[in-house]
Amino acid sequence: MNTPRPSAQDVYDRLRELILSFELYPGSRVTESALAERFGVSRTPVREALQRLASEGHVTVLPKQGVLIRQLDAAELAQHYRVRVVLELAVLADVCANASDADLRALAADWDPQTQPGRSDDFAVMAARDETFHRRLAELGGNRVMAQLLEQVGHHIRAVRRLDFTLNDRVERTYEEHHAIAQCLLARDLRGARRLLRRHIENSRRVASAVSLEQLRRVRAAALGEPG
Amino acid sequence: MNTPRPSAQDVYDRLRELILSFELYPGSRVTESALAERFGVSRTPVREALQRLASEGHVTVLPKQGVLIRQLDAAELAQHYRVRVVLELAVLADVCANASDADLRALAADWDPQTQPGRSDDFAVMAARDETFHRRLAELGGNRVMAQLLEQVGHHIRAVRRLDFTLNDRVERTYEEHHAIAQCLLARDLRGARRLLRRHIENSRRVASAVSLEQLRRVRAAALGEPG
DNA sequence: GACCCTCCTGTTGCATGCAACGATGTACGC
DNA sequence: GCGTACATCGTTGCATGCAACAGGAGGGTC
Numbered sequence: 001m002n003t004p005r006p007s008a009q010d011v012y013d014r015l016r017e018l019i020l021s022f023e024l025y026p027g028s029r030v031t032e033s034a035l036a037e038r039f040g041v042s043r044t045p046v047r048e049a050l051q052r053l054a055s056e057g058h059v060t061v062l063p064k065q066g067v068l069i070r071q072l073d074a075a076e077l078a079q080h081y082r083v084r085v086v087l088e089l090a091v092l093a094d095v096c097a098n099a100s101d102a103d104l105r106a107l108a109a110d111w112d113p114q115t116q117p118g119r120s121d122d123f124a125v126m127a128a129r130d131e132t133f134h135r136r137l138a139e140l141g142g143n144r145v146m147a148q149l150l151e152q153v154g155h156h157i158r159a160v161r162r163l164d165f166t167l168n169d170r171v172e173r174t175y176e177e178h179h180a181i182a183q184c185l186l187a188r189d190l191r192g193a194r195r196l197l198r199r200h201i202e203n204s205r206r207v208a209s210a211v212s213l214e215q216l217r218r219v220r221a222a223a224l225g226e227p228g
Numbered sequence: 229m230n231t232p233r234p235s236a237q238d239v240y241d242r243l244r245e246l247i248l249s250f251e252l253y254p255g256s257r258v259t260e261s262a263l264a265e266r267f268g269v270s271r272t273p274v275r276e277a278l279q280r281l282a283s284e285g286h287v288t289v290l291p292k293q294g295v296l297i298r299q300l301d302a303a304e305l306a307q308h309y310r311v312r313v314v315l316e317l318a319v320l321a322d323v324c325a326n327a328s329d330a331d332l333r334a335l336a337a338d339w340d341p342q343t344q345p346g347r348s349d350d351f352a353v354m355a356a357r358d359e360t361f362h363r364r365l366a367e368l369g370g371n372r373v374m375a376q377l378l379e380q381v382g383h384h385i386r387a388v389r390r391l392d393f394t395l396n397d398r399v400e401r402t403y404e405e406h407h408a409i410a411q412c413l414l415a416r417d418l419r420g421a422r423r424l425l426r427r428h429i430e431n432s433r434r435v436a437s438a439v440s441l442e443q444l445r446r447v448r449a450a451a452l453g454e455p456g
Numbered sequence: 457g458a459c460c461c462t463c464c465t466g467t468t469g470c471a472t473g474c475a476a477c478g479a480t481g482t483a484c485g486c
Numbered sequence: 487g488c489g490t491a492c493a494t495c496g497t498t499g500c501a502t503g504c505a506a507c508a509g510g511a512g513g514g515t516c
Contacts, residue, residue, distance in 0.1 A: 008469080031497065042471045047498090051276060055283055064477045064498050079373040086318040086374075090310070145307040145384075146314075148285070149377055156373075236499080259467065270501045275468090292468050292507050 008045035011035075015049050019058050019069060020159045021124075029066045056155045072159065080156045081205040087150050088134065088201065089194050094141035096190045103140055107133075108182035113175040126171055127162040133178050157204075164204050173203070236273035239263075243277050247286050247297060248387045254299045284383060300387070308384045309433040315378050316362065316429065317422055322369035324418045331368055335361075336410035341403040354399055355390040361406050385432075392432050401431070 006014070015035065018024045032043045032050065039046065050067055053059045060068045095104075110117060111133065120126055131154060138147035154161075164170060177200040184193035234242070243263070246252045260271045260278065267274065278295055281287045288296045323332075338345060339361065348354055359382060366375035382389075392398060405428040412421035 005470085033497080043498090044470050044472090048276075048279065048469095051279065052283065055280065061498085062478095064496095065479080066497065076373065079371045082318070082371060083315075083374050083377060086314060087311075090314040143307045143310060145304065145381075146311050149311060149380075152377075153373075233500085261467080271468090272500050272502090276499095289468085290508095292466095293509080294467065 006039050006041055006045070008048040011039050011041060011045050012049035012052055014039065015053060016058065016155075019053070020162070022159070024069050026069050026071045028069050030069065031066055056152065058155070072156075077157060077160060078205065080153050081201065084150065084153045084157065085198060085201050085205075087146055087153070088137065088197055091138050091141040091143070091146060091150070092185070092193050092197060093190060094143055094146075095137055095185055096188050096193070098142045099140040099185065101186060104182055104186040107136060107140070108179055108186060111175050111178035111182060113172070113179050116175050119171065119175075123162050123165045126165045126174070127158065130161065130165070130174055130178075131158075161204065177203075234267055234269055234273070236276040239267050239269060239273050240277035240280055242267065243281060244286065244383070247281070248383075250387070252297050254297050256297050257294045258297065259294055284380065286383070300384070305385060305388060306433065308381050309429065312378065312381045312385065313426060313429050313433075315374055315381070316365065316425055319366050319369040319371070319374060319378070320413070320421050320425060321418060322371055322374075323365055323413055324416050324421070326370045327368040327413065329414060332410055332414040335364060335368075336407055336414060339403050339406035339410060341400070341407050344403055347399065347403075351390050351393045354393045354402070355386070358389065358393070358402055358406075359386075389432065405431075 015024075024030060032046050035050075036043045036046045050059060050061065054061050054067075058070055060070055062068060118129055120129070134150065134154070135147070138150050141147070165174075177196060181193050181196045181200065184190075184196060243252075252258065260274050263278075264271045264274045278287060278289065282289050282295075286298055288298055290296060346357055348357070362378065362382075363375070366378050369375070393402075405424060409421055409424045409428065412418075412424060
């Protein structure tokens with residue numbers, strides 16, 4: 001068997017996934033040693049991964065005390081969403097000004113509500129695909145700094161984004177909305193694109209503000225097959 | 229003498245300052261060992277600091293090769309400024325909606341062009357004071373996430389911001405502009421505040437886009453008392 | 457003369473050991 | 487019974503040692 005020792009990057013990826021899927025429950029405390037043993041590495045790469053996660057706001061390191069999986073409270077989520085809206089609306093202007101017709105056509109085709117390419121029933125997969133749309137927009141905008149900041153914001157709202165897709169017909173709506181936005185951009189209709197995108201994100205945000213930690217717990221319990 | 233061993237946080241602060249003041253020259257390569265020796269610590273806290281700096285875009289770690297001090301090119305600076313404008317304009321709306329009259333009056337008084345409290349001839353001091361204004365705005369806006377992102381952007385443009393204040397009468401203008409913005413906010417004149425702030429930042433940005441790396445080098449040489 | 461192969465050096469990546477610090481439980485004084 | 491001093495334990499923070507890998511110099515071959 002070929003099981004190479006996990007690197008710090010691997011530890012980071014797996015840890016983040018554990019947090020986003022609520023297997024490491026928000027509010028619970030973990031120790032570097034425990035994680036090191038769990039992943040079969042020493043504390044060093046674990047520390048490195050935890051520091052990254054801390055800078056991204058997923059965990060809080062209490063000096064000399066331990067590491068706390070962060071709660072995600074509704075107020076903070078709302079702030080992230082507001083930042084996201086502000087940044088993405090700015091991106092739209094750049095896209096309108098800079099992106100080529102070919103790129104925008106490709107983007108629109110990739111979210112054609114008729115064919116629905118890449119559609120999946122896995123929430124995590126669809127959430128990831130949703131992210132690629134917004135990431136692509138940032139890329140087409142051409143402002144790498146803004147793209148990276150959006151990436152950062154994305155880390156924080158990823159958990160909620162997944163929940164978003166658990167709602168009925170949210171997948172269809174996403175194809176429609178993304179498609180419509182791409183069409184507006186292709187027509188260089190900035191105002192229209194802004195209106196659509198604002199509403200599109202607002203739809204997600206509304207879900208975010210509705211989810212309480214209690215709901216998250218239930219979702220987690222269901223995912224793990226445990227009684228709620 | 230009380231000279232406690234520097235912590236990873238200290239190393240981070242000092243390293244960032246070295247980079248921002250161009251004592252670690254952009255494009256040059258440094259090694260963990262060299263920095264560790266320089267700061268009188270082991271490689272561990274240096275690594276930690278470098279990873280943070282890398283995530284913030286100040287350095288680039290080449291795997292198994294070394295650490296590269298990042299160039300700051302004009303294009304990227306422009307992107308940072310654009311992000312800053314977008315975020316700060318959003319902050320203004322929050323301030324108009326949330327901040328109290330008392331806080332805004334205090335802010336205006338703190339930048340009264342008549343008395344010019346806290347005025348200094350040291351560029352770095354004035355740049356820091358300028359930052360406090362914008363930081364205070366973000367605080368009054370109440371969106372901590374946005375404030376933190378602005379803080380991040382601030383790190384990247386800090387070097388240029390300092391250069392900004394080396395220009396003649398830029399200090400006077402800053403007092404005037406900050407005061408006017410605070411007055412607009414106090415009058416809950418969002419549009420006016422937006423216009424002023426946009427122009428205020430644009431003034432700085434113009435400087436930023438003008439400075440070439442060559443100029444930065446000269447400034448650095450002068451600051452260090454070396455021949456250009 | 458050009459190219460390739462090999463060895464060597466420099467650097468990072470990770471493991472491990474030690475010290476410092478916070479928290480908790482306990483015995484003691486009142 | 488209640489509050490306080492103290493010892494113990496758990497955890498992080500840092501130092502150090504070792505291994506793996508990239509790059510370059512040198513010699514050999516075609």
